[in-house]
Amino acid sequence: MRFEVLPVIDLMLGLYHQPAGMERFHQYLKHLQGNTRGDLAIPLGGFNPMGKAHVAEKLEQLKALHAEDIMADTLSSLGPLASGGVFKVALNLCDDLKGGWTHRYTTDYDARFKIQALVARGFCVPVFWTSESYDAALIRSRTLESCYRTLYWLTASKPLTLEDHGKQERYVAIQAGSIPFFSDAAIAAFYQQHKDSREYAVIFNFLYGDEAAASLGFPTFGIPGAMTGLRYLQQLT
Template sequence: MQQVLPAFPLKSLIMNFELLPVVDAMLAIYALPAGMDRFQQYLQLLQGNTPGDMQVPAGGFNPMGKEQTAAQLQLLRSLQAERIMAATLDTLNGGPENGPVFKVALNLADDLHGAWTHHFTTDYDNRFKLSGLIARNYATVVFWTSETYSEELIRRRTLESCHRTRYRISHPPPQTLQEHVAQELYVASQVSYHETHCMADFSLLHEFYTAHAADTDYNIIFDFLYGDEAAAGLNYAQYGIEGEKAGLHYIRHLANGQRK
């Protein structure tokens, strides 16, 4: 794998990360009846007084989220997710007077009931379409209504977001499969993963990656990262990639090997 991965150095840049609390504001919005008033309150939070701009990076929320969305957000609040995030950010900061400050906000994507939230395409966008956030010195830590939350997950997801932001400060948006893998390999190398995922044969993924490293075809990249089943659900071509998020698990496997 090493021979086909680009060796892009990171910029020598000290960055600070600061929590931008959003949970209480979003819970207040969800307390309103679903309708135009709730949507307008959400737009006010998101855009402030400048339509089309971004005052708070809360674009991952579904403003029309149903009761389950509010319940999951309340669960994150009861776990003190934002406190855990803030403590995690403190471990990354270089000092109060060093480097730019990135505001970091929790987002909750509704992949259970959200009409416009497809888990895999949204996950791709949250990993790789970051230019708008970075231009405004924002980062988002995205959770899903479908997942089980824990302090370890909150801490790890926060680290992933910040290291992904650091990487993208030094690199343009990825175009090739090789560049997508390089970004996520860097992120995975900075974070410890305690869970294990059994894959039938990582060598098949390595062979596919080696053959397609220079490809820019979104279908190929998506299928490698998320697997045939995810691709089939979107009527994309499938290339024999078995297992949900197969390529992402393979990247974690590579990162674990680097740390040994």
């Protein structure tokens, strides 16, 4: 199996340069679904079709950095990773600044752990955020992480427990060379107590913290900061 870039930046810039309204929305659906309603022709689900001017500005920044060229170079250096076909890699820009329909952490969770529909259709989607500053290193890292996450889904069991989630993201971090440094005794103790849990609320709270969980009305368990548990899992040996 190998990975190839599916360019989408110019496509989405053309969309965002249209006035926000139903015509733009229908054009987005046409790009997304192709000629078959409900299908997925181009993986654009992370984009807000009604995004404001700042989304186009951030896309222009990615274009100025030649983001899709960097992605192509990164994928070329990978070579074939396993037997199989071609996966198309399409950058998605999610709006966590002013996008009314994008929750930063549920979207992040889905991009990591709910990718079956993408994998089944031969797509791989590195996610970027409008709140981020971009550089070549970030683009390379995010691209590699997305590819290795796709490979994991093809070769390993789907994550069910908290421990399963950790195994996936630790594999991705190791393969992509993006292991963070993190140590916290309380986080470690919580993980040991709940690593066999399959409860979404527990897993989500651990990965993203109390504030993210509370924003959705989920119970909280004293997990400080944002994405604290996720960083812990990525470096767990």
